[in-house]
Amino acid sequence: xxxxxxxxxxxxxxxxxxxxxxxxxxxxxxxxxxxxxxxxxxxxxxxxxxxxxxxxxxxxxxxxxxxxxxxxxxxxxxxxxxxxxxxxxxxxxxxxxxxxxxxxxxxxxxxxxxxxxxxxxxxxxxxxxxxxxxxxxxxxxxxxxxxxxxxxxxxxxxxxxxxxxxxxxxxxxxxxxxxxxxxxxxxxxxxxxxxxxxxxxxxxxxxxxxxxxxxxxxxxxxxxxxxxxxxxxxxxxxxxxxxxxxxxxxxxxxxxxxxxxxxxxxxxxxxxxxxxxxxxxxxxxxxxxxxxxxxxxxxxxxxxxxxxxxxxxxxxxxxxxxxx
Amino acid sequence: xxxxxxxxxxxxxxxxxxxxxxxxxxxxxxxxxxxxxxxxxxxxxxxxxxxxxxxxxxxxxxxxxxxxxxxxxxxxxxxxxxxxxxxxxxxxxxxxxxxxxxxxxxxxxxxxxxxxxxxxxxxxxxxxxxxxxxxxxxxxxxxxxxxxxxxxxxxxxxxxxxxxxxxxxxxxxxxxxxxxxxxxxxxxxxxxxxxxxxxxxxxxxxxxxxxxxxxxxxxxxxxxxxxxxxxxxxxxxxxxxxxxxxxxxxxxxxxxxxxxxxxxxxxxxxxxxxxxxxxxxxxxxxxxxxxxxxxxxxxxxxxxxxxxxxxxxxxxxxxxxxxx
DNA sequence: TTGAAAGCGCTAACAC
DNA sequence: GTGTTAGCGCTTTCAA
Numbered sequence: 163x164x165x166x167x168x169x170x171x172x173x174x175x176x177x178x179x180x181x182x183x184x185x186x187x188x189x190x191x192x193x194x195x196x197x198x199x200x201x202x203x204x205x206x207x208x209x210x211x212x213x214x215x216x217x218x219x220x221x222x223x224x225x226x227x228x229x230x231x232x233x234x235x236x237x238x239x240x241x242x243x244x245x246x247x248x249x250x251x252x253x254x255x256x257x258x259x260x261x262x263x264x265x266x267x268x269x270x271x272x273x274x275x276x277x278x279x280x281x282x283x284x285x286x287x288x289x290x291x292x293x294x295x296x297x298x299x300x301x302x303x304x305x306x307x308x309x310x311x312x313x314x315x316x317x318x319x320x321x322x323x324x325x326x327x328x329x330x331x332x333x334x335x336x337x338x339x340x341x342x343x344x345x346x347x348x349x350x351x352x353x354x355x356x357x358x359x360x361x362x363x364x365x366x367x368x369x370x371x372x373x374x375x376x377x378x379x380x381x382x383x384x385x386x387x388x389x390x391x392x393x394x395x396x397x398x399x400x401x402x403x404x405x406x407x408x409x410x411x412x413x414x415x416x417x418x419x420x421x422x423x424x425x426x427x428x429x430x431x432x433x434x435x436x437x438x439x440x441x442x443x444x445x446x447x448x449x450x451x452x453x454x455x456x457x458x459x460x461x462x463x464x465x466x467x468x469x470x471x472x473x474x475x476x477x478x479x480x481x482x483x484x485x486x
Numbered sequence: 487x488x489x490x491x492x493x494x495x496x497x498x499x500x501x502x503x504x505x506x507x508x509x510x511x512x513x514x515x516x517x518x519x520x521x522x523x524x525x526x527x528x529x530x531x532x533x534x535x536x537x538x539x540x541x542x543x544x545x546x547x548x549x550x551x552x553x554x555x556x557x558x559x560x561x562x563x564x565x566x567x568x569x570x571x572x573x574x575x576x577x578x579x580x581x582x583x584x585x586x587x588x589x590x591x592x593x594x595x596x597x598x599x600x601x602x603x604x605x606x607x608x609x610x611x612x613x614x615x616x617x618x619x620x621x622x623x624x625x626x627x628x629x630x631x632x633x634x635x636x637x638x639x640x641x642x643x644x645x646x647x648x649x650x651x652x653x654x655x656x657x658x659x660x661x662x663x664x665x666x667x668x669x670x671x672x673x674x675x676x677x678x679x680x681x682x683x684x685x686x687x688x689x690x691x692x693x694x695x696x697x698x699x700x701x702x703x704x705x706x707x708x709x710x711x712x713x714x715x716x717x718x719x720x721x722x723x724x725x726x727x728x729x730x731x732x733x734x735x736x737x738x739x740x741x742x743x744x745x746x747x748x749x750x751x752x753x754x755x756x757x758x759x760x761x762x763x764x765x766x767x768x769x770x771x772x773x774x775x776x777x778x779x780x781x782x783x784x785x786x787x788x789x790x791x792x793x794x795x796x797x798x799x800x801x802x803x804x805x806x807x808x809x810x
Numbered sequence: 811t812t813g814a815a816a817g818c819g820c821t822a823a824c825a826c
Numbered sequence: 827g828t829g830t831t832a833g834c835g836c837t838t839t840c841a842a
Contacts, residue, residue, distance in 0.1 A: 163835060173813045178837060188811055205623075210599040211535045211544065212835035215818050220535065231565035231777065232759065234558045241555035241582050253596060256580040258565050272577060275534040299529070382764040406764060413766055416740055435556065436760050440706045440730060442737055453555065487819060497829045502821060512827050536819035539834045 163208070169200035177201075181208060214277065223252045223460060224273035226266060229286040230258040234435065235452050236286050239305060242456030243282055250464055252279065263294070270296045280463040282456070283307070288318055288350050305459040306452070308473055317458045317474045319450050321351050324478030325358020325401075326365075328429045328448045332399040333366050335427060335486050341397035343388050343407055345380040351403070355431065359401060378403070382410035389414025392426075399427040399486070405434045408445055408485075428485040431478075444483035451476045487532070493524035501525075505532060538601065547576045547784060548597035550590060553610040554582040558759065559776050560610050563629060566780030567606055574788055576603065587618070594620045604787040606780070607631070612642055612674050629783040630776070632797055641782045641798045643774050645675050648802030649682020649725075650689075652753045652772045656723040657690050659751060659810050665721035667712050667731055669704040675727070679755065683725060702727070706734035713738025716750075723751035723810070729758045732769055732809075752809040755802075768807035775800045 167174045172193050179187040180197045189197075200206070214220040225243050230236040236258075244254045255278060257269035273281060280301035285291060291307045293314060308316035332340050342359050345352050356375070363370055374395055378384030385407035392400055392411070402408040408430035415422060422428050422443055430438055430447035438445040454476045461467040462474060469475075491498045496517050503511040504521045513521075524530070538544040549567050554560040560582075568578045579600060581593035597605060604625035609615060615631045617638060632640035656664050666683045669676050680699070687694055698719055702708030709731035716724055716735070726732040732754035739746060746752050746767055754762055754771035762769040778800045785791040786798060793799075 174836080175813060175815095175838080176811090179812090182837085184837095190811060193812075207595070207599050209539075209601060209835050210596075211538055211601055212818090213837075215533075215536050215539055215820090215834090216836045216838085218818065230561040232558070232561070234556070234561070237554040237556070237558070237561050237582075240580065241584070244580070244582050248592075253600070254580060256564065256568075256578060258561075258568050260565070268572075271531070272534075275531050276577070277533060277535055382766065386766065406760070409764070410766075413740075416737075434760060436730070436758060440733070442706065442710065442734075498820080499822085499830080500828060503828090506821085508821095514827060517828075533819050536834090537821075539818090539836090540820045540822085542834065 166200045166206045170196040220277040221252045222255050222278040223247050224255045224278040224281040226257045227284050228261045233286050238452035239456035242453035246457035246460040282459045303463045312472045315472050320475035321354025322358040324448045325355030326362045327480050328401045329359045329362035337399035339397050341374045341400045343376045343402045345403045346377045381406050385410025386414045401429045404432045405430040405437045423485050433481050446483045446486040448478050449481050490524045490530045494520040544601040545576045546579050546602040547571050548579045548602040548605040550581045551608050552585045557610050562776035563780035566777035570781040570784040606783045627787045636796045639796050644799035645678025646682040648772045649679035650686045651804050652725045653683045653686035661723035663721045664723045665698045666725045667700045667702050669727045670701045705730050709734025710738045725753045728756045729754035729761045746809050757805050770807045770810045772802045773805050
């Protein structure tokens with residue numbers, strides 16, 4: 163910057179004013195032009211760190227994720243967070259902890275030392291967590307998770323609406339006898355999606371038949387194993403707790419010679435690209451709004467959006483393909 | 487830091503020395519203790535940015551990725567890069583461009599302004615690229631991609647060794663008539679894996695039968711459609727260009743009533759978790775070493791590792807499951 | 811309309 | 827052993 167000033171024959175203060183296009187600064191057209199020329203001439207780039215130091219308060223937002231490597235989900239959260247952060251002139255500092263508490267602490271310490279404006283603490287599936295102590299020291303928003311006492315603002319997927327949506331898709335296709343393969347794992351997803359399923363049936367005036375609700379491990383295996391009972395139940399449509407279960411169900415159905423969607427309609431949940439878009443037939447499902455979760459996270463961190471309840475629920479939209 | 491100095495009754499220089507545990511600095515036990523107490527007392531955290539400013543040269547490494555959101559692969563590169571960077575006291579600045587050149591330029595500019603030590607430029611699948619101009623201004627290493635003229639150091643998967651490994655797995659299981667479903671897309675993966683397949687057969691003294699090499703789109707659909715021809719070929723084993731093709735082949739095989747691995751063995755490539763580990767039977771495959779790619783990338787960036795050819799090839803290990 | 815100078819939090823050379 | 831001081835690159839009064 164000094165060099166630029168020298169080259170343009172002005173002071174560093176003037177350079178600062180023109181490169182930042184300071185509002186209340188009257189700079190002569192001539193000086194301004196000379197500075198701009200010098201800038202390109204010398205290939206000058208401001209030093210963001212020095213700027214931060216002198217202004218106090220950086221433009222960093224920290225994002226700590228527990229499973230960047232193992233699922234595509236974290237990637238979408240990062241993507242959403244980053245787009246939104248950039249939009250407001252912030253930059254993401256990402257740390258991957260793979261669930262290790264020590265790493266997590268180091269990561270957060272490192273972020274604090276880098277003067278992050280705030281931290282987004284995210285998990286790869288929606289759940290309740292206990293928040294690490296260090297986070298008390300900094301503005302934090304929970305993404306895809308929440309604290310028991312609600313002491314931190316959180317952004318989560320709207321599981322119930324998602325379950326309702328999935329069921330409604332099936333209802334809209336004319337089905338009345340709709341099975342639901344729920345997960346065996348206690349989680350907001352389990353209770354929320356079930357509540358949504360119930361709500362949708364009720365809204366359609368269909369009486370809930372408990373024998374149509376099954377439990378299975380939330381993997382392919384679970385869906386596969388449930389197939390015989392689905393077939394016996396006389397259901398004409400199945401809402402699966404997630405896409406992987408649906409994939410297992412596909413396997414079972416195929417072995418039994420039952421066609422999708424002609425003989426039975428299938429609805430998934432999660433919209434896991436590699437699976438949903440590419441099984442045969444492509445799976446209709448409900449998307450987990452990871453991108454939006456990340457984006458909304460930075461919005462609440464920056465105070466641009468908020469929710470009285472401290473728990474912002476993001477809608478899970480239906481993704482129609484060919485299994486319904 | 488001033489506060490700590492005051493509280494401990496010493497100078498800031500002394501504080502600096504003890505918090506950084508400076509080697510050639512003789513500090514009295516007493517003073518050291520007082521400083522440490524003051525540090526915890528006041529909850530002092532060094533300002534990493536100020537440190538950077540004063541030392542010149544930051545501890546940031548930039549990682550620009552083209553598809554964080556759409557594949558789990560980028561996540562693994564990030565993870566590997568981050569672990570390795572941390573090991574050397576560096577921190578990752580991540581930017582996701584989703585292939586958009588403008589975004590990419592902004593991202594790189596932002597990194598430069600943050601004084602990154604260097605940049606890792608990565609793509610989600612192995613390919614040749616033309617490197618953006620800005621990267622001339624900074625130490626760069628290409629990860630999972632390479633420049634035509636080899637002007638930048640690159641770290642890529644060893645496709646040929648991978649193809650050889652996959653074929654050897656099948657050979658080791660006693661197969662002699664091994665089909666290969668290659669991709670239709672020109673790429674290092676296509677030529678490399680084929681070369682590896684050839685090399686493995688040759689090393690086993692098996693004459694190459696060109697009619698056993700098929701071409702298919704690198705998706706489920708491609709694998710599915712190739713099934714009839716595989717069946718006609720009389721092959722007892724199939725090496726698929728990737729896991730998705732294998733997944734499609736599974737579908738075709740199942741419909742034809744052919745069992746894996748009893749009637750035919752299948753080998754994939756990529757080790758795409760969601761697919762490979764969960765199809766039925768679990769798919770044996772060869773892993774793309776994304777984690778290692780990221781880690782090796784920072785190593786060469788930091789000058790810890792290098793390759794005369796400017797193209798470091800990382801091994802693709804076999805992952806044995808139940809399809810062979 | 812422009813420039814001088816103080817200060818952001820820290821390190822490093824050197825003096826004491 | 828420990829303190830003084832001069833920067834690091836920038837912003838921001840305030841004076842000229």
